[in-house]
Amino acid sequence: MLKPSTERDYRRRIARVVEAILLEPGAHHTLESLAAVAHLSPFHFHRVYRALTGESVVETVQRLRLAQAAQRLTDAAASVTTVAHDAGYNRPQTFARAFRGFTGVSPSEFKARQKRLAAPCTGRTADAALAAQGYIVAGANHPGNTAAAPMTRDGFMLWWERATDASEVLDGVLADPMLGPHVDRERIGAAGFSLGGYTVLELAGARTNLQAFERFCTSPQADAICHPPEAARISDASGVAPLTLDDLSPETRASRARSGASYRDPGVKAVSAIAPALGEAFDSASFADVTIPVSLLAGEADVTAPVATNIHRIAGLLPKAHVEMMPGASHYTFLDTCLADVVAHLAGICQDGPGVDRDAVHALAADRAIRFFAATLPAR
Template sequence: MRRSAALILVLMAMASVRTGFAATTYEVGESSRVFKPGHARNWRGAKTEALVTTIWYPANADGTLYEEPQVIGPLDGPLFLAGGAVLNAPIANSQVKFPVVMLSHGTGGSAMQLAWLGTVLARHGFIAVGVNHPGNNALEPYTAEGFVLWWERATDISDALDALVIDPTFGPHVDEARIGAAGFSIGGYTVLELAGARTDQERFLKACETDPTLHKCVVPEMKGMGDPEQMLKKVRASSAESMARGGASYRDPRVRAVFAIAPAVGQAFDPDGFREVTIPVVMVVGAADRIAPVATNAGRFLALMPNAHLTVLPDGVAHYTFLDTCTDVGKAKLGVYCGDAAGVDREKVHGTVSEMAVKFFDKNLR
């Protein structure tokens, strides 16, 4: 699925957050890269052995650039709004270097599903970099390894960051002392791993064996992938090396703060799993989230991280409220992914959360 221009009215730009380097607002540029790390790595059976990456960034606001609406889906029937941007615009020259926020999408999604956040970060002076996680993104066939080897997602982010800093266009504008990460759902888990959290997948699997109907064990994106035991059998045969290091640390010391939206797989962490997390962490989740319920996920994490803060959004905000805003076509075709409860304004929720993220990163990436 991809976006097109001139189909849907672009959302109005958010007001400036007047703190630190986010005080100035910019036009939003958008570009893409296909990063191919120079070292051997686990591609989780993905067809595309590369990190397909979307980059939102501050663009020159000289009166000659005009943002156009971006969408996800076919040209004649887009499914999601993906903010406004100028494709391949020149990066702003008003500041030599910008802070960076790496973005990690949810299970089976794509970087573009975080366009609502990436575009706002770029407008406020950040370079936002979203990676399509191999084997677990909507632009190519899913793989069992993509769903099972969660910790490899952290290596995707670190490899993409390596590539970004040497990119001839963006590298010279990256402030390597000011790097953060944000993610949604299993992407929220991913950024916690980047902060130093360690996974114990066996805890998660035992919880699923006890009650296979738990939402965290069977999510809509896994439809057609087989039951967990079938998936595990395949992955243990194909990726024994990765399975053996599932509990390792994937801390990236360049990442100085993380913003986790509806972080998932709470049962994958034992009480010591967050012992090495010392950087600032903010979590945001909806009170009506049934995929990653507060009590067994973000609420549990909060008690285990001394520098963490949690905001629970009330009034029917659920898991998929944090996907891009759906078009009428999307609402008709995509069911649960677009089915917000009565009274929930997805765009308003996005505005609240993206403003929180700007303020959080502005404060902690000094």
């Protein structure tokens, strides 16, 4: 086992190596050339690098090349051939195979998908504002429940599993040789919108009462949270949603059995939930283990995650939380501002009530998030 001072030294050396790769991702990096950057012998460098990163330096080179290529492909003007060449791939076919292995889709499919995702919106959201303040911002991909891929039944309905996605992202960032050394582990926060708001409450230690939520949704009091619009995108191999628990797979049943477990991530020190959903999945015992600061923010005109059964219910169960309501704002007001030519096609997401300035709401929400995290995660 390495002494802390020795490990810090090695991690600094590894960070220099990663920076060298990022400066010239398409260059012919060899074990010998990168060992020289770290001022270590190739043999010793190989052993230290794998021990501290969990992968070989060759694997890091390929991963960083492909990550940068993916970032460049979000630029509509960048051609796949040019991006492949700049990433060090002389043959587009070789690049396409490697890229598919890295992202799950071909470069052309990735580029087309990014174009579709980018088209409706413009503006600046809270994550960008936090990044501008110097925060390292990372987002989780929730399999089966993301705009970039088809919605699946399990991905959408097994919401308690989402916290594990976020924890895996955090673990990956902390282990990353480039990002990890720059993270202050005592100043890690989590923020989420809608179902993401529920997810960050899980990270804080909240426990789900699935049976209570299902009882609510079969009662006369059931409201819009029981029939979210995103449910229309759910699909699976059969194309038909199950009607009874008997139709569920063994894996789904096992997940339901652990829905009330704690998904607390001790690395997270404060959470901000924006328009949090699934308030009826929490009961009087759900927040017994929540000891970190919590901020709750929502729009007063939210009818998608109705305020009475969601943010106000959560606030009532979590009296120490900081709560703020935005007059006139609805659920989707917190999503990015839509471009003018798509507003009519995405009216449910893009249109706000009279007098609501979505950009102004975003600015206020970003300001509140920055102030909250600055107060609860102060610089040391």
